[in-house]
Amino acid sequence: MSNDNSRYVILGKDDAERRRLNDGYPYFKKYVRKNKVIYDDTVSLPDDAVVLDLATGSGAWILDLASLVPSTVIIHGIDISPAFFPYIQSPNNNNIHLHSQSCTSLPPTWSSQFDLINQNLVRGALTQHDWNLEFHELFRVLKPGGHLQLCEGDCTNWDQEIRPGSAHEKMRDLYKALLDKNSLVWDCSKRLPEMLTNIGFVNVYTELRKYPLNADDGDGGGSIGSDVISRFLRSLKPAIMKNEGFGIVGSGEVYEGLIEELKKEWNEGTLFFDFVLICAQKPL
Template sequence: MGNVNSHLKNKRLSIKNPKFHQIESEQGSQENLFYLSSSDIDSIDRLHMYHFVKKHIFQNNFSSPIEDKLIEGECKVLEIGCGPGTWLLDLSNKYENSYFIGIENKPLYPQEIKPNNLEFVEADVTDGLPFHDNEFDFTHAENMGLVLTPDQWDFVLSELIRVTKPGGYIEISDRRNGHVGDGPIFRKISDAMWSTFSKQNIDTNLIYNLESKFELQPNIGEVHRIEKDLIIGPNGGKAGLIIHDIGMSYYTSEMSIKNLSEEMGISEEEYKHMIENDLIEEISQTSPLDLHLRFWAQKQLSQ
């Protein structure tokens, strides 16, 4: 895994990805709304774009009161399920005197070109985190609502708390898996997708009430909840158009065409026509809300 502390002794690289910064400044018009494990380039691009949409919605990369410590330096941050590492790349470039570790069970993240204060580890969080107790000042997870089963959530939360220092913060970021204000076509497609996850023992509604699991964990203070929503599509302004493009990119991927058409009991051609014609028309006439959530809490001293 390497000696993370040694990074602080080296001159750091300030590697800026121009695509990331272009997206952030323009709030451009690319892709993804829902996360399914995939390592193809389009999926990674969608995750990159989605990161900057969420940053725009919340006006920051996190809600826990940890920034002063990040600026001060010597702050150690862990993200689980880090995917292509966008969140960590963004933070590690900004807070060069702190250091960051990402965990992912698939090597989607950069293998070589990354700041010296950032390290990626290939591991499965459901097997436990390969770190000592009380090691991190800030632990973070996002987009895990459609990945973890309810029992896995209990274990992963306990692991995040275990490796967080007393006085440190744990933050979970995700989105509600359902829409308010959507039309019948959007609802039909969404229901088909939620059904595919339910068959994998994923509770698609759990993330909306995650604080109930948080509060059952020992040594956890008050659980804070922050919600931000936006309208998907042209009625939601520039951000709504980005989310719309992200979703359309996902729904028209080969994986979605195959899986969702099968779940809906229609041909792939019928499905593609529904997405590329009927859904686009419906969204232009409706105002479906996309709700994003963050939960954060401070680890308390052991009783």
């Protein structure tokens, strides 16, 4: 990840983005992560564990973890932008240490320091080359036997779920065009495990997760999901319109209308994309 903020082609760093991240965290935790902060049930952190959270953002995961572990567990969070750091740090969590830092070039002194590394939803910031650089760095800074967990959106199965002429098809084409334009990875469930294995990680496994988007699903989860994902899609509008809608939408108003059509399709049971959980371990 370059230190040039232009690499953040999808996500902003304003207060609206901070609220979106915080509002979305409980939904993704419940429906994608099955209410788990640490995905792998075999992972048990010792009282003197050291944990690293990459692309900390609004700090939702790091604060959740801090509420569950002893204060003797040291938690480091890094983000290329420190914009949200003041909302995370407080006298009540002095075991949290925040750094303005690129995940593709971690400090040399961090070698073999971490028991667990967490990263959520950074597909909009890392090219395939960046992913490869980052995974080499994560392998270096994990302790032998240390664990890595990732959560990302995944579009590998999109073509199997598309109805020709649907809003879903148009949004898929827009999203893929945006990712391809910026050399970003869309098939995370396929490419990321391959890279991890090639670098030397072991016990690499993936799990695809569906999530509710139907506002009429009965338990309220679909209504929340519809709001969370539609806000994410609206956050893409500046980048999409900067590229003249990739010849698919001619204006911001047309794009907004596409989102509303997509929400109607969600109520018919159409998913936008999967999420994938990926776990891996550095050999002992």
